[in-house]
Amino acid sequence: MPVTKPFWTTKSLAEMSAAEWESLCDGCGRCCLHKLRDDDTDEILFSEVACRLLDVATCRCRDYPRRQAKVPDCISLTPAMLETIDWLPPTCAYRRLQEGRDLPWWHPLVSGRAETVREAGISAAGRIISERHAGAVEDHLVDWPGEDPTRGPTVPGR
Secondary structure (H helix, E strand, C coil), X not given: CCCCCCHHHHCCHHHCCHHHHHHXXXXXXXXXXXXXXXXXXXXXXXXXXXXXXXXXXXXXXXXXHHXXXXXXXXXXXXXXXXXXXCCCCCCCHHHHHHCCECCCCCCHHHXXXXXXXXXCXXXXXXXXXXXXXXXXXXXXXXXXXXXXXXXXXXXXXX
16 A cells, blocks of 8 residues: 655645645744844844733634734735745744755644644743733743754755
């Protein structure tokens, strides 16, 4: 019986179906953290402050279908946007695949379990605070969302 290769290793991001695209999100919550850009260095500075719609315990959006209406600067990520944005965390599946890297062992599509995101220390759950309680974002800058402890091999053939 032939082995079917995972879709993310055989399709470009633009070729993926809507369901495949959505399944790439590991639910870590890092992209929903407020970020600042250093005016002098152009560096992205991550914070531990989460969007008001993000459940800080589960890292799930409280109103995903209507998030853009409720949070005007929330985006709906597309393959074309990946060419121009530089603020996705390095652990993000969309960014990893765009950069030619494979999904890591802890990604739910690889492990078969959503819990591995938390077990690997990738999830923001338990490490973040809601913007409703945070005060100034500048007072909550942290390094961990911009770190990738699983920097790994590239996807064969890309």
